[in-house]
Amino acid sequence: MTLLALKNVGIRFGGLKALDDVSLSVEAGEIVGIMGANGAGKTTLFSLIAGHQKPDSGRILFDGRNIAGMRPDAINRRGIARTFQIVRPFRSMTVRENVMIGALFGAGADETLGAARQDAARILDEVGLASEADLPAGALTLAGQKRLEIARALATRPRLLLLDEVMAGLTPTEVVAARDMIRRLRKDHALTILIIEHVMTALMELGRRIVVLHHGLKIAEGTPDSIAASALVQEAYLGPPAA
Amino acid sequence: MADLFSTQLLFAALVTGALYGLTALGLNLVYGTMRLLNVAHGEFVMLGAFAAYWAFTLADIPPLVALPFIVLLSAATGLAIYRGLFRGLLRNPRLAERIESNSLLLFFGLSIVLQNVAAALFTATPRALPYLDSIIRIGDLGMATDRLATLIIAASVTLAIVLFLRFNLFGLAIKALIQNREATLIVGIDVEKVQRTSFALGFGLAGLAGGLVSMLGQISPFMGFPYMITAFVVIILGGLGNLTGGLIAGLLLGVLETYGVALTSTNYRSILIYGVFILILVLRPQGLLGSRRIAR
Amino acid sequence: MTGPRASGLAIYCAAAGAMALLPFLAGTYYLGVGLALLSWIALAQSWVLLSGTTGYISLGHAMFYGLGGYLTVLTWQQWPLWISLPAAGIAAALAALLLGWPVLRVRGPYFVILTYGLAELMKFIVIDIEAKLGKFGRLLMGAPSLETLYWIMLALALVATLATYLVRRSRFGAGLRAIRENEEAAETLGVPVVRFKLFAFAASAFIPGIVGGVMALRSAYFEPFQAFNPVTSFTIVVIAMIGGSDDAPGPIFGALLLVILQELLWVHAPELYLIILGLVLIGFVLFVPEGLHGRLSRKREVSADRPRERPREHPA
Numbered sequence: 030m031t032l033l034a035l036k037n038v039g040i041r042f043g044g045l046k047a048l049d050d051v052s053l054s055v056e057a058g059e060i061v062g063i064m065g066a067n068g069a070g071k072t073t074l075f076s077l078i079a080g081h082q083k084p085d086s087g088r089i090l091f092d093g094r095n096i097a098g099m100r101p102d103a104i105n106r107r108g109i110a111r112t113f114q115i116v117r118p119f120r121s122m123t124v125r126e127n128v129m130i131g132a133l134f135g136a137g138a139d140e141t142l143g144a145a146r147q148d149a150a151r152i153l154d155e156v157g158l159a160s161e162a163d164l165p166a167g168a169l170t171l172a173g174q175k176r177l178e179i180a181r182a183l184a185t186r187p188r189l190l191l192l193d194e195v196m197a198g199l200t201p202t203e204v205v206a207a208r209d210m211i212r213r214l215r216k217d218h219a220l221t222i223l224i225i226e227h228v229m230t231a232l233m234e235l236g237r238r239i240v241v242l243h244h245g246l247k248i249a250e251g252t253p254d255s256i257a258a259s260a261l262v263q264e265a266y267l268g269p270p271a272a
Numbered sequence: 273m274a275d276l277f278s279t280q281l282l283f284a285a286l287v288t289g290a291l292y293g294l295t296a297l298g299l300n301l302v303y304g305t306m307r308l309l310n311v312a313h314g315e316f317v318m319l320g321a322f323a324a325y326w327a328f329t330l331a332d333i334p335p336l337v338a339l340p341f342i343v344l345l346s347a348a349t350g351l352a353i354y355r356g357l358f359r360g361l362l363r364n365p366r367l368a369e370r371i372e373s374n375s376l377l378l379f380f381g382l383s384i385v386l387q388n389v390a391a392a393l394f395t396a397t398p399r400a401l402p403y404l405d406s407i408i409r410i411g412d413l414g415m416a417t418d419r420l421a422t423l424i425i426a427a428s429v430t431l432a433i434v435l436f437l438r439f440n441l442f443g444l445a446i447k448a449l450i451q452n453r454e455a456t457l458i459v460g461i462d463v464e465k466v467q468r469t470s471f472a473l474g475f476g477l478a479g480l481a482g483g484l485v486s487m488l489g490q491i492s493p494f495m496g497f498p499y500m501i502t503a504f505v506v507i508i509l510g511g512l513g514n515l516t517g518g519l520i521a522g523l524l525l526g527v528l529e530t531y532g533v534a535l536t537s538t539n540y541r542s543i544l545i546y547g548v549f550i551l552i553l554v555l556r557p558q559g560l561l562g563s564r565r566i567a568r
Numbered sequence: 569m570t571g572p573r574a575s576g577l578a579i580y581c582a583a584a585g586a587m588a589l590l591p592f593l594a595g596t597y598y599l600g601v602g603l604a605l606l607s608w609i610a611l612a613q614s615w616v617l618l619s620g621t622t623g624y625i626s627l628g629h630a631m632f633y634g635l636g637g638y639l640t641v642l643t644w645q646q647w648p649l650w651i652s653l654p655a656a657g658i659a660a661a662l663a664a665l666l667l668g669w670p671v672l673r674v675r676g677p678y679f680v681i682l683t684y685g686l687a688e689l690m691k692f693i694v695i696d697i698e699a700k701l702g703k704f705g706r707l708l709m710g711a712p713s714l715e716t717l718y719w720i721m722l723a724l725a726l727v728a729t730l731a732t733y734l735v736r737r738s739r740f741g742a743g744l745r746a747i748r749e750n751e752e753a754a755e756t757l758g759v760p761v762v763r764f765k766l767f768a769f770a771a772s773a774f775i776p777g778i779v780g781g782v783m784a785l786r787s788a789y790f791e792p793f794q795a796f797n798p799v800t801s802f803t804i805v806v807i808a809m810i811g812g813s814d815d816a817p818g819p820i821f822g823a824l825l826l827v828i829l830q831e832l833l834w835v836h837a838p839e840l841y842l843i844i845l846g847l848v849l850i851g852f853v854l855f856v857p858e859g860l861h862g863r864l865s866r867k868r869e870v871s872a873d874r875p876r877e878r879p880r881e882h883p884a
Contacts, residue, residue, distance in 0.1 A: 079756060105758035113756075119749035130746045133739050134758030142739065185758050309677045311627070311684065357854075376625060376680060377809065377853045384802055385846035392839050501685040508678065539696055542689045549682070550670050557674040 031090075032057040032221050033189055038077060038087035038097075047073045049245040050087070055189070060215065060222045062236025062253075064229075066266060069242040071225045072114055075191045078223075079111045080104040091189070108136045110187035112178040114194045114225075120167035124158055125149050127166050127177055128184045135185025148184060155217070156180045156210065172203050176210075183218065192224040196231055204231050211235060233257065241265070279413040281534055287419045287488075289526025290426035291481060295499055296506035296518040297430055298477030304450035304513035305470040308375045312383035313478055313503060314496025319386065320346055320482020321491040322394060325401050328486075335401065336421060339483045346479025347472040353382075354471045383496070390493035398490040418487040425484060429477070430519055437515060446470055450513045498542075505549045511559030521560060580817070587722055591715050603718050603786065605827045606725040610779050611800075612807040612819035613728035617735060618772035620813030622765060623748035624672070624679045628687035629776060629804050632660040634796035636777030637784035638694055644708055644785075653720070653781050660777025661770040668769040673762055675751055691796035698792065711788040720782055728775045733816040744768055799842065806845055809852045812859025821861045 033055040040048050048070045055061050063071050076082045078089060080101035089097040096104050110131075119127050128149035132139050139145040153159045156176045161169060166177060175195050182190060192211070196204050208231045215222055226232040232239065233253040241249040241256060243265040249256055256262055264270070295317060302310050323342045327333040357378060437443035445466050448456045457463055481499070485491065506525050510517030525548065532544040552559065590602045611633070619625045636656035643652040667686060671678045698704065735741040743764050746754035755761045784790050803826065811822020829848075833841045856863055 081752070081756075100762070101752075101755040102758050102760045105756060111756055113753065117750045117753040119746055119753070121749060122745070126742070130742060130754065130759065131757045133742055134760075136758070138758065140739070142737070142742070145739075181753075181757060303677075309680060311680075374853055374857065376677075377805070378850055380627060380802075380805065381846045381849035381853065383846075385843055385850070388839075388842040388846065392843065497688070501681070501688075504681045504685075508681070512676065539692065542685075542692050546685065546689050550667075553670040553674065553678060557676075557678075 030057050031055070032092060033078070033223075034090040035074075035078075036088045036090065038074075038084045038089060040073065040077060040082060040084045040086075046245050048077070048084070051242070051245070051247050052087075053240055053247065053250065055221060055223060057188075057221050058219070060211075060224060060235050060237055062232040062239040063223060063225045063242065064227075064232060064239060064256075065242035068244070070245040071242055072193060073245075074242070075111055075193055075223075075225065078104075079109060079191060102134070105135050105185055105187070106138075108186070108188035109191065110135070110182035110185045110189070111191035112175075112182050112193050112195055114197070116171070116174045116178050118166035118169070118174050118177055120165065122166055123163050124166050124169065124177055125153065125162040128152055128180050131181040131184030135187070137186035152180050152184050155214065156183075171198050175199070175207075179210075179214070183214065186218075187220065189221045189223065192222060192226075194225055194227060196226055196228045199228075204228055207231070208235060281530060283413060283415055283419070283423075285527040285530035286523070287423045287526075288530055289523035290423050290430070291484065291522075292502055292506050292526045293430055293519040293522030294426045294477060294484075295481045295503040296510070296522045297433060297515060298474040298481070299500075299503045300507045300510075300513060300515050300518045301446070301470045301474040301477070303507065304515065305446065305467050308379070310379050310474070311376065311500060312379040312386060312496075313474075314498070314500030315383045315386040315390075316346055316349070316475055316478035316496070317482040317485065317499045318390065318491070318493060318496035319349075320479035321486040321495070322390065322482075322493075323479070324483040324486035325399060325491060328401055335483055335487050336425075339425070339480060342479045342483045343476045346482075347476035350472045350475025351468065353475075354468055387493050387496070394493060396493055398492040398495075400490045401486050422484045422488060426481075429480065433473075434516060434519065442466070442469070447515070450515070502545060505545055507559075508549065509552055509559055514559065517559060524560075580820075583820075584726065587725075591718055596714065599714055599718060601827060601831070603714070603721055604830075605823055606718070606721040607779050607783060608803070608807055608823035608826060609725040609820055610721065610728040610775050611804050612811070612823055613725070613732045613816070614772045614775045615804045616732055616808055616813045616819055618768040620732075620808060620818075621735070621741060621744035621748065622768055624765065624769075625805075626683040626769075626772070626801075627680055627805065628683035628685070628798070628801050629772075630796055630798060630800035631683070631687035631690045632664065632773040632776040633780035633783075633800055634687065634690060634694070634792070635663055636660050636780035637790060637795045638780075638792075639777075640781030641706055641708065641784050641790040645710070649712065653778050656781040657774040657777040660773040660780075664770040664773035665766055668766050672765040672769065687796050687798060687801060691792050694792045694796070705789065705791045708785065708788040708790070711785045714786070717782050717786050721779070724775055724778060724782070729816050729820065731771070731775075732819070736815050740764065740767075802842075802845070806849050808859070809849055810856075810859055812861030812863075814858065814862055815865075818859050818861040822859065825860070 031054050035051055035053050038048055038051045039046065051070075051074070053061075063074065065071050073082070077084050077097070080096070080099050080103070083098040087097070088095045091104075091107060091109060094107075096107065096109075119130065122130075125146070129142070129145040132145040132148040132152075133142070139148060150159070150162070153162050156179060158173065158176055158180060161173060166174065169177060179192070179195060196207050199207060211222065211224070212235070214220060224232065224235060226235075236253060239249075239251065239253055239256045240247060241262050248265060249259050249262050251259070295313070299310060299313050302308055302313075320342050323345065324335040324338050327338040328335060437447050445456070445461045446469070448459075448461065449463060449466050449470070453463070456466075485495075485499075502525065506522045507518045509525060510519070510521030525545070528548065529541060529544055533541055536544075587602065587606065591599060594602065611629070615626060615629050636659065639656045639659050640652050643655070647655070667682070668679075671682045735744070743754065743759045746757070746759055747761055747764065751761055780795065784795065807819055807822035807826050809822070810825055811820065812818025829844070830841070833844065852859070858866065
């Protein structure tokens with residue numbers, strides 16, 4: 030069943046059309062990859078879905094209901110969570126407390142701090158941050174902070190998870206570990222995932238379907254193989270073929 | 273009550289608007305480049321006014337002559353504060369993280385100290401400066417010379433700064449810093465120098481406004497507060513960090529206030545200003561000319 | 569509760585007990601000082617409820633104090649105290665909701681600017697209303713005794729302290745602190761930021777409204793310039809800064825220090841009082857931003873050899 034559907038979504042900032050008549054749909058349980066050069070509109074897409082911006086045109090249907098224009102916290106409570114491209118940990122709070130915030134609010138909100146602590150411990154185990162649980166979040170390495178972003182988002186019990194360049198800045202070994210973790214989390218939590226990535230290998234391996242954005246337009250959509258072979262996509266990235 | 277459509281009222285509105293634009297420009301420079309809310313801005317206007325007053329009363333120096341020195345003195349004070357306070361703050365990494373709110377409390381404390389030091393030194397009694405009292409008449413418009421001088425000086429200074437920001441390389445650097453801090457760092461601009469200069473310039477403008485105000489009415493150690501509040505409303509109206517927006521908004525608010533007070537009474541001045549403030553926040557929080565990127 | 573915490577609780581119970589005994593032991597002057605101390609505790613705890621947690625700094629909290637005072641004075645001898653005082657608090661809370669809504673919907677420095685000038689604005693409005701009613705200062709006949717007011721204030725201080733204590737350890741408090749750390753991230757994680765900010769603002773106004781009423785009765789005289797005095801707002805901020813705005817004991821420390829400072833300076837150098845207070849604020853922001861209680865609890869954590877989160881700095 031279609032979990033998320035964007036219909037003719039558009040938004041402009043000043044004179045610039047950041048997204049132009051973009052439509053796409055995501056089935057429950059899928060992993061869909063989003064790719065495109067910088068400025069293509071990928072993060073804007075996430076901003077719109079998560080509620081940080083309101084589209085000028087079009088609708089965003091989540092589970093059949095139009096969520097365009099709803100506030101981010103309301104959207105989160107409906108089951109959509111996102112990570113940020115530039116991580117935003119709660120620096121003075123411990124790693125554990127960061128995740129507890131997700132557990133206390135969000136879709137499956139815990140009532141008590143005790144229950145949230147337990148949920149947080151479980152999730153920290155899953156992402157491999159259990160040993161750093163009592164450190165201040167600001168003390169983690171970048172890779173750790175990225176995992177914290179995911180853990181926090183997971184704690185809100187989403188059905189749809191938006192991952193925004195979680196692999197940027199990771200070493201190849203870390204990339205593989207992240208990729209495997211994402212696959213495992215999806216299975217264990219019955220997630221649907223939309224993932225923006227520049228790390229092509231990971232994107233192609235994770236995504237069953239890839240959507241390509243370019244200057245705010247959706248220029249291609251298909252399996253990883255068809256996208257890799259597409260002349261249109263190649264031209265968008267590399268420019269027109271040499272004469 | 274002056275006739276609503278008289279040129280007299282228009283003149284008064286322009287003078288007020290020009291003064292508001294000037295104070296707001298100073299505030300915007302500091303806020304735009306460093307995201308610091310200088311709640312002591314009004315106190316520097318007050319100090320500029322007192323400097324002009326004492327120069328005139330003790331040394332017979334006319335305010336117009338004293339103005340450049342007051343500006344330099346205020347700018348130097350701003351620089352000293354920048355070096356002293358913010359070197360201290362920025363060196364502590366934990367504090368640097370929270371700089372925006374910590375600076376608020378610092379300036380808050382500073383404003384209280386300045387007000388009360390002035391009150392202790394000068395007493396709280398309001399004083400006035402009899403200078404340029406004559407009136408120039410053109411048709412049925414009577415312009416007090418001191419108000420005319422204020423309008424001319426405020427307008428030319430703000431115009432000069434707008435041109436500076438547009439056409440001078442350093443001015444463009446200031447604009448760049450306001451728009452995007454990271455990008456400015458990346459393109460190799462000496463951000464520290466730009467910040468320092470904007471800070472000093474901001475304080476200098478406050479002193480200038482104070483010097484001008486000293487000619488216009490009574491001054492007292494506690495006069496700074498309404499100027500600061502108005503300056504804040506102006507920069508919000510024009511869009512935070514938007515320098516030209518602030519100037520237009522200053523003019524607009526000056527007009528609104530003058531005509532509004534003419535229609536009702538001087539008691540309603542604060543209510544008018546706050547009414548505008550709240551209205552803007554409800555309808556268009558990014559200000560009349562601000563960009564859409566403000567948080568919902 | 570671990571060892572150090574239990575003995576801390578014992579100290580606070582002892583202190584509360586001591587304050588409860590004061591009316592029986594002290595003369596009028598020191599009872600008045602005790603009343604002032606309790607009022608500052610109540611005010612600062614309420615301020616911390618909003619500004620200590622979310623980092624949204626209110627520079628004009630005197631507006632609720634004045635509003636509550638005004639309402640109590642207006643209904644004096646028409647409504648019994650046990651109705652008019654809570655009503656004053658509720659009115660202050662409602663005012664906070666109404667005025668806070670436009671500014672708390674959006675992020676940015678707007679809240680500070682609003683609160684800074686709002687107390688002044690309210691002062692002028694009340695002066696205007698009073699002038700139209702033909703009143704220039706009001707004298708209150710038959711105000712309750714100092715002792716009665718003292719008991720009421722003690723209750724207010726206890727409630728305010730308890731509120732800070734409980735919120736700090738609640739889901740609501742966790743959400744508020746997340747707002748301070750990173751409001752956008754908090755919102756993305758489902759924290760209802762607008763609702764929480766508004767509620768915290770209203771909650772922080774309630775007790776100050778009642779305190780304003782009690783103090784109006786104490787002086788048996790209402791005058792807008794006194795009621796909406798910006799020095800009140802300033803003092804509240806200083807207390808929270810020097811004591812610590814992270815947890816319940818902070819404002820108690822701060823209020824104690826302030827009252828001692830006041831008693832010393834009023835005798836020897838009253839003009840310097842505000843100047844010194846301003847310098848104290850600047851000094852603490854620069855060197856002891858977590859306040860004295862924050863500093864002490866950090867020392868205790870280090871000596872207890874337990875890894876702990878960094879103590880929160882002030883109040884942002």
